[in-house]
Amino acid sequence: MASCPFCRLAAEGLPAHGLYEDPQFVVILDKASLGFGHCMLIPKQHVVEVHELSQEKYVALFLLAKAIAARLKATTGARAIGYSAFGGGLPQPSDGDGRSRLK
C-alpha cells in the first residue's frame, strides 16, 4: 500500500538502521525509540493490525520476535525484553460508556 510507511520501508529493503530482513519481515531500530534496543518487527504484507496476519505469518512473527529478543538481550545486556503488538489501527480510547469494547 503506497500510503503506508511500513510498506514503503519493506519495499525499499533494509535501511541503515535495519537489523534483519527475510522474505516476510523487516526488523529495524525504532527512530522514536522507547529505550536502548527498541526495535520494530514489520510484516512485509500490509495489515492494519498484527492479528490480521494469517496464522502462519502470525506465528512466524512471534518466532522471529523470540529470536531477536535473545540476540538483543545478549547484545545489549538488557535484564528483560518486552513486547508490544501494534498496527496502523491502534485501539481507540473508551467510547465513554465504560463498557468493554470487546465483542
Ligand SMILES: [Zn+2]
Ligand atoms: Zn503497510
